[in-house]
Each structure stands twice: as structure tokens, then as C-alpha cells.
Amino acid sequence: xxxxxxxxxxxxxxxxxxxxxxxxxxxxxxxxxxxxxxxxxxxxxxxxxxxxxxxxxxxxxxxxxxxxxxxxxxxxxxxxxxxxxxxxxxxxxxxxxxxxxxxxxxxxxxxxxxxxxxxxxxxxxxxxxxxxxxxxxxxxxxxxxxxxxxxxxxxxxxxxxxxxxxxxxxxxxxxxxxxxxxxxxxxxxxxxxxxxxxxxxxxxxxxxxxxxxxxxxxxxxxxxxxxxxxx
Numbered sequence: 001x002x003x004x005x006x007x008x009x010x011x012x013x014x015x016x017x018x019x020x021x022x023x024x025x026x027x028x029x030x031x032x033x034x035x036x037x038x039x040x041x042x043x044x045x046x047x048x049x050x051x052x053x054x055x056x057x058x059x060x061x062x063x064x065x066x067x068x069x070x071x072x073x074x075x076x077x078x079x080x081x082x083x084x085x086x087x088x089x090x091x092x093x094x095x096x097x098x099x100x101x102x103x104x105x106x107x108x109x110x111x112x113x114x115x116x117x118x119x120x121x122x123x124x125x126x127x128x129x130x131x132x133x134x135x136x137x138x139x140x141x142x143x144x145x146x147x148x149x150x151x152x153x154x155x156x157x158x159x160x161x162x163x164x165x166x167x168x169x170x171x172x173x174x175x176x177x178x179x180x181x182x183x184x185x186x187x188x189x190x191x192x193x194x195x196x197x198x199x200x201x202x203x204x205x206x207x208x209x210x211x212x213x214x215x216x217x218x219x220x221x222x223x224x225x226x227x228x229x230x231x
Contacts, residue, residue, distance in 0.1 A: 005193065005227040008058070008179060009220055010038070010203035016215040017049040017057075020206065023220025027056040029091055029119075029201065034211050036065035040078050043085045050086060058119055061092040061109065067123040069094040069105035079112040090118040091147070099128035101136050110140055119145040122182055125152045130161070134173035147179045147201055154183025159191065166195040186226050193230050200227065 009020035011028040020028055030046060031038035040060050050057060059082055064070050079090070090113055094102040101123075110118070120137065125148055127133045137143055150158020150165075168174040180192055181201025189200070202223060206215045 003198070006177075006179070006199040007220070007223055007227060008181070008199065008201045009206050009215060010034075010201075011049060011215065012041075013045060014048050014052045017053045019215040019217040020220050021053045021055050023206075023215075023217035024224030025055060025220055027058060027089075028053070029058050029060065031060040031062075034203070039063060039065075040082075043081050046082060046087055047085050056089060057087070058089040058091045058117075059087045060121075061090055062121075067093065067095040067126055068097070069102055069109075072105050072108050075105075075109050076112050079109060083112070083114060083116075088116050090116060090142075091121050092118060093120040093123035095123050095127060099126060101127065101133045103136060106137070106140065110142065113142055115141050117144050118142045119147050119179060120176075121147045122149065124148050125150065125158065125182065130165075131173065134176075138173045138175075143176060145177045145179050145199070147181055149180065149182030149184070155180060155185070155188050156183060158182075159188065162192065162197065163195045166192075166197050169196060186223070189226060190230055193227075 006026045008027040008029055009025040011017040011020055011030055017028055030041050032041040033039045038060050039062050046059055061075055061079055063074055094105040096102045124146055149155045150161035177199050178197050179199040179201050206219045207213050208216050208219055
């Protein structure tokens, strides 16, 4: 692998962002309220982090726990406010009550991103039909990444799916980068790298004190070293 693997770290605030960059993160996912698995942060949090670090930032567009869009116009307003504040990358993904991609919601929100790059997040791991979701979203402007563990239960359960999907790289619906996260451990990394997967997402693994504590630059550096050594 000629290019180094991407390491994305969840950041809740400026302290997290600075530590993640110091440890070697390539990109941040900005969220608030991890008790709800990560919601849209205040605009002020984004602007503070943007001023403090110079690595890429992807901002969550998700206003309530679960994967239903809820009030889509509130999501649209949040997207506009973040764009106006300078946000250039996003994370989103909405399912309907049947576990299918909510195309109406996606088609309402995505145009507000003005072609910015975005990740479809782990809603794919709760989808009734992963392959169908990918094909329905194929060609949607800005979509360049799927954040996935391969299964709702995490990478331990989803590893076979991740490896199978990596083998389909380049097929319609499978051109986007696979960003692996959700119960990801260092011992998963060799098999994932060997399959050609080159992007990794960590949250709790960057926080030795748990979610009540900050990101540790040393913990991030351990991942950076492992990815660079095995690449």
C-alpha cells in the first residue's frame, strides 16, 4: 500500500481535536452527545475546532438518536448554518421505518451541502438491504465514504461482510471508500489492510478514560504507528 491509511477520530471539542491531530489523525468526525451515538454539534463547536486544527473535519448531521431523519427542515437548517460557518465535509444517513434508505430525506438534505464531500454513516449497518442501499445512493453528489462495521454489533460480527464488500471495490455502488469503525480493535487491522481497506475510525479507542475523558494523543499515536507499520 503506497499511501498511508486514513485515521479518523471522533472529537467532541477543541481539546479532543488538538490531541487527535497531535497523535497523527488525518481527519476528525465532529459530534456532540455520545449518549445518543453522536449528534450535530453547535456551530460554535465547529468554529472553535476549525480555528484550532488544520486537518479535515467532517460534521455530523443528525439531530436525534436513531436513524430516522425526524424534522428534515431542521436538518436542512443545521446544514445551512454549518456551511455558512465554513464546514466543507459532513456525515449523515437516514433510514425509513422499514430499514430502507430514506431517499426523500437524503434528496432534501444533500443539495444543501453544495457538492461537499460526505460520509454515509453506520445507518448502513442497520439497513434491511446493504447492497440495495449502496445502489440507491450511487451517484449522489459528494458521497465518497461509507462508515461501517459490517454489522450492527460491530467489527467482530461484521468482518466477513467488510472483506466481501472490499472485494467488490469499483462495482456500481461500491466505488466509495470503506471507513471501518464500530468496535474496531488493532487486531482487526491486518486483515482489513490485506483486503485493501485503507480508512479507520476510532472513538472510544482514543479515550483511555472512557467517554467522560478526553482524546489521548498517545492513544491516537498508537493507532497511527500501527497503521503505518502494517501498511
